[in-house]
Amino acid sequence: MPAPDAWLDAVRRHVDAQLDEFFAASRVEMLGLAPEAMPIVEAVEALTLRGGKRLRPAVLVAAFSSVSASGDWRSTADACAALELLQTYLLIHDDWMDGDEQRRGGPSVHAALRDRVGDAHLGASLAVLAGDLASAFSQRLMVRASTAAKSPVQALEAFVRMQTEVVCGQSLDLLATTDVPRMQQLKTGSYTVAGPLRLGALLAGATPEQLGVLEAFGGPMGEAFQLRDDLLGTFGDPRTTGKPSGNDLRAGKRTALVLEAEQRLDADARAPLTRVLGLKEATDTQVAEAAALLVESGAKAGVERRLDMLVQQAVGALDTPLLHETGRAMLQTLVEALAVRDR
Amino acid sequence: MPAPDAWLDAVRRHVDAQLDEFFAASRVEMLGLAPEAMPIVEAVEALTLRGGKRLRPAVLVAAFSSVSASGDWRSTADACAALELLQTYLLIHDDWMDGDEQRRGGPSVHAALRDRVGDAHLGASLAVLAGDLASAFSQRLMVRASTAAKSPVQALEAFVRMQTEVVCGQSLDLLATTDVPRMQQLKTGSYTVAGPLRLGALLAGATPEQLGVLEAFGGPMGEAFQLRDDLLGTFGDPRTTGKPSGNDLRAGKRTALVLEAEQRLDADARAPLTRVLGLKEATDTQVAEAAALLVESGAKAGVERRLDMLVQQAVGALDTPLLHETGRAMLQTLVEALAVRDR
Numbered sequence: 001m002p003a004p005d006a007w008l009d010a011v012r013r014h015v016d017a018q019l020d021e022f023f024a025a026s027r028v029e030m031l032g033l034a035p036e037a038m039p040i041v042e043a044v045e046a047l048t049l050r051g052g053k054r055l056r057p058a059v060l061v062a063a064f065s066s067v068s069a070s071g072d073w074r075s076t077a078d079a080c081a082a083l084e085l086l087q088t089y090l091l092i093h094d095d096w097m098d099g100d101e102q103r104r105g106g107p108s109v110h111a112a113l114r115d116r117v118g119d120a121h122l123g124a125s126l127a128v129l130a131g132d133l134a135s136a137f138s139q140r141l142m143v144r145a146s147t148a149a150k151s152p153v154q155a156l157e158a159f160v161r162m163q164t165e166v167v168c169g170q171s172l173d174l175l176a177t178t179d180v181p182r183m184q185q186l187k188t189g190s191y192t193v194a195g196p197l198r199l200g201a202l203l204a205g206a207t208p209e210q211l212g213v214l215e216a217f218g219g220p221m222g223e224a225f226q227l228r229d230d231l232l233g234t235f236g237d238p239r240t241t242g243k244p245s246g247n248d249l250r251a252g253k254r255t256a257l258v259l260e261a262e263q264r265l266d267a268d269a270r271a272p273l274t275r276v277l278g279l280k281e282a283t284d285t286q287v288a289e290a291a292a293l294l295v296e297s298g299a300k301a302g303v304e305r306r307l308d309m310l311v312q313q314a315v316g317a318l319d320t321p322l323l324h325e326t327g328r329a330m331l332q333t334l335v336e337a338l339a340v341r342d343r
Numbered sequence: 344m345p346a347p348d349a350w351l352d353a354v355r356r357h358v359d360a361q362l363d364e365f366f367a368a369s370r371v372e373m374l375g376l377a378p379e380a381m382p383i384v385e386a387v388e389a390l391t392l393r394g395g396k397r398l399r400p401a402v403l404v405a406a407f408s409s410v411s412a413s414g415d416w417r418s419t420a421d422a423c424a425a426l427e428l429l430q431t432y433l434l435i436h437d438d439w440m441d442g443d444e445q446r447r448g449g450p451s452v453h454a455a456l457r458d459r460v461g462d463a464h465l466g467a468s469l470a471v472l473a474g475d476l477a478s479a480f481s482q483r484l485m486v487r488a489s490t491a492a493k494s495p496v497q498a499l500e501a502f503v504r505m506q507t508e509v510v511c512g513q514s515l516d517l518l519a520t521t522d523v524p525r526m527q528q529l530k531t532g533s534y535t536v537a538g539p540l541r542l543g544a545l546l547a548g549a550t551p552e553q554l555g556v557l558e559a560f561g562g563p564m565g566e567a568f569q570l571r572d573d574l575l576g577t578f579g580d581p582r583t584t585g586k587p588s589g590n591d592l593r594a595g596k597r598t599a600l601v602l603e604a605e606q607r608l609d610a611d612a613r614a615p616l617t618r619v620l621g622l623k624e625a626t627d628t629q630v631a632e633a634a635a636l637l638v639e640s641g642a643k644a645g646v647e648r649r650l651d652m653l654v655q656q657a658v659g660a661l662d663t664p665l666l667h668e669t670g671r672a673m674l675q676t677l678v679e680a681l682a683v684r685d686r
Contacts, residue, residue: 030511034529036522037514093475097468122517125440128471129514132436135478136506143499156486156499163479168373171380171472174465179379186377 005333011061011073011080012054018077019048019084026137039116043109043130044137048088050104055337056083056196062334063200066327067210076203079145082159083196085138090166090191092131096124097174150205158202162195180254181223188229189222193338209322216317217331220310224339227307230255232343234291235300240343246287252278256306260299269297311339348676354404354416354423355397361420362391362427369480382459386452386473387480391431393447398680399426399539405677406543409670410553419546422488425502426539428481433509433534435474439467440517441594493548501545505538523597524566531572532565536681552665559660560674563653567682570650573598575686577634578643583686589630595621599649603642613640654682 023045030041057080061073094100095108102108107115109130114123142159146152169187177183197218201211232241233248234257248255258277261270276282276290294300315335318328366388373384400423404416437443438451445451450458452473457466485502489495512530520526540561544554575584576591577600591598601620604613619625619633637643658678661671 033508034511034515034520034525036518036520037511040510040514093471097471125517126514128436128440129510129517132478133507133510135475136503136510139482139506140500140503143496143503146499147496153486153490156489157483160479160482160486163482164476165376167383167472167476167479168377168380171383171469172377174468174472175379177377177379182377 004329005336007061007330008058008333008337011058012052014074014077015054015057015080015084016049018081022081022137022141023049039113040126040130040133043113043127044085044088044092044134046106046112047091047103047109048084048134050106051084051087052104053337054080054084056080056087056192058330058337059193059196059334060200060203062327062330063197063206063214064204064327065200065330066214066323067201067206068204068327069324071204075148076145076200078141078148079155079199079203082138082141082145083191083199085134085141086159086162086191089131089134089138090170092127092134094170096127097170145203149203151202155199155202158195158198162191162199165190165195180256180259184226185222188226189219192225193222194218207322213317213320213322217314220314220317221335221338224307224310224314224335227256227303227310228339228341230257231300231303231307232341234294236342246276246282246284246291249273249276249287249290250278250280250282256303257294257299260302261294261297264297264299264302265293269293307339311335347672348679350404350673351401351676351680354401355395357417357420358397358400358423358427359392361424365424365480365484366392382456383469383473383476386456386470387428387431387435387477389449389455390434390446390452391427391477393449394427394430395447396680397423397427399430399535400424401673401680402536402539402677403543403546405670405673406540406549406557407547407670408543408673409557409666410544410549411547411670412667414547418491419488419543421484421491422498422542422546425481425484425488426534426542428477428484429502429505429534432474432477432481433513435470435477437513439470440513488546492546494545498542498545501538501541505534505542508533508538523599523602527569528565531569532562535568536565537561550665556660556663556665560657563657563660564678564681567650567653567657567678570599570646570653571682571684573600574643574646574650575684577637579685589619589625589627589634592616592619592630592633593621593623593625599646600637600642603645604637604640607640607642607645608636650682654678 026041027038030038060080060083061076064071064073064076091103092109095103096110100108101111110124110127113126113130114120117123117126142156146156149155165186169183169190172179172183173187194215197214198211201214206214230248233243233253233255234246236243238245258273261273270293273290273293276286315332318331369384370381373381403423403426404419407414407416407419434446435452438446439453443451444454453467453470456469456473457463460466460469485499489499492498508529512526512533515522515526516530537558540557541554544557549557573591576586576596576598577589579586581588601616604616613636616633616636619629658675661674
């Protein structure tokens, strides 16, 4: 009997094959249209193909399978690829805004293009264009996906809504909003969990009741995903996360851990944390002290408790005959991939 | 009897009303979603509403009317508004890339946001996000427009194709391609003439034959539009164009005028032109000398002859029973607005 998460590998392989095919066609198209712009296509392709987990397609496929009894999830390949290109678009723009030089174990797109052309502004400009091209690519795939959808207009609307929400979330992040949970929900939850769930469900022609169940699952799962991200960003093993230890602290991210510590400690007691927060040149010892404080104050345990509660809430929402059994089992395995992962 | 271009005013008023309504709804939505991100919406709105000519919607409406005998062009309002928001998106990103501080008689978006937040990189980041939001807005309008379209999937594909082509064109521009006509065709012709024509035609359910006629009209018209732009960018009256005299020369644009002069003059003879090209601090006298050289060499007259020829070619393409009379008359009046304009 195959492991319950064997389908995740099947989705990954299927999406990767679809992306390979799409980029092969896009290169041919670009050769005819504007061969000198090929480095832009190559930058989009390199970043997209370096992304390994294909988590958002998996969420889409599980939602599709929970609504469609007979439909083959392989028919959603275009929509899955559209989600990956949407993420490429957003990552390219975000990395330039945030000044991140690394992404998915390689240079971020603005860094790679800057080094290629030898000019920071030109590199950044070409990176913004690469993001814009990835956006056009993702729309093209999504329009193609809509032709096979049971609710095509609603599916396209869901795709656009994700974009609006992510842009708002990133704006709140740049403007250093005090409403961090709202920012995270818009910036990450929206296009990682809630959006792909809605999209998969609408491709399969979900009823409003089914959409409601998936929302009740997706809301807490989105927040749980973010909390796991926060925990990994401070306590994760750099060898599995691929990000330096204490990354979030040095970047000054006001994560759930930091917010929880601020509620539990007065200004004096949290001085070792405050000092490190946003200090790019903080030493490893200083970072370790701040991390220890997050443990001793009970902030880490508090966040873990909240995460457990959210997972239970999400799993509880799946206990309904409105969703098909196959899809429900897939959504169950996603809980692990989204909220209990170590990278 | 109304003037033959009275419909242009009607289109402008109708599109403006549609945009007003869209932004009123978007503000309400943003208040609920992320009130702190309101400045981003306001920046998108301000630039969009400052654009006066609504030329692209007029092209769309004329194409729609040339294909649909009975359809009311007012039903294309969403698609028209989508074109304007697409342009807002592209202008915002381009202005930041090109370092243009002014647009449509006001500050460009990155300049306005930089001054508001007091930081160049944060201002640029928020501007890129404003462009991304305008893109999402334009997609939303276009999805809505597709529900009333006779060929919805093809219309959506045409909308995406415009984006791909413009991004390629802007990439070629930034990479200083030597294939200037190709660059201009992709960067401007595509989403100013060919794209809106195709979109309007597909909203009305055009046949392949009708699409072919409109392409035969749109190809030369797109190039003619660009040539008029080039002529105005050097010889236009700053009081009507709203741009400083000699703007293109100081910006170093390799316009059709410059290319024509290079064919007509040897390196020595064109020294006064070469000296000014791309020299931001060129004096008015130097610019006037370069402009005089463009006249004396016959470059200006050569470009004007080519423009006349393209206009005749475009008008000739309209001489077919495949298009309805009303729409053909509208396309005729557009020739004036696109290729014989003084601003």
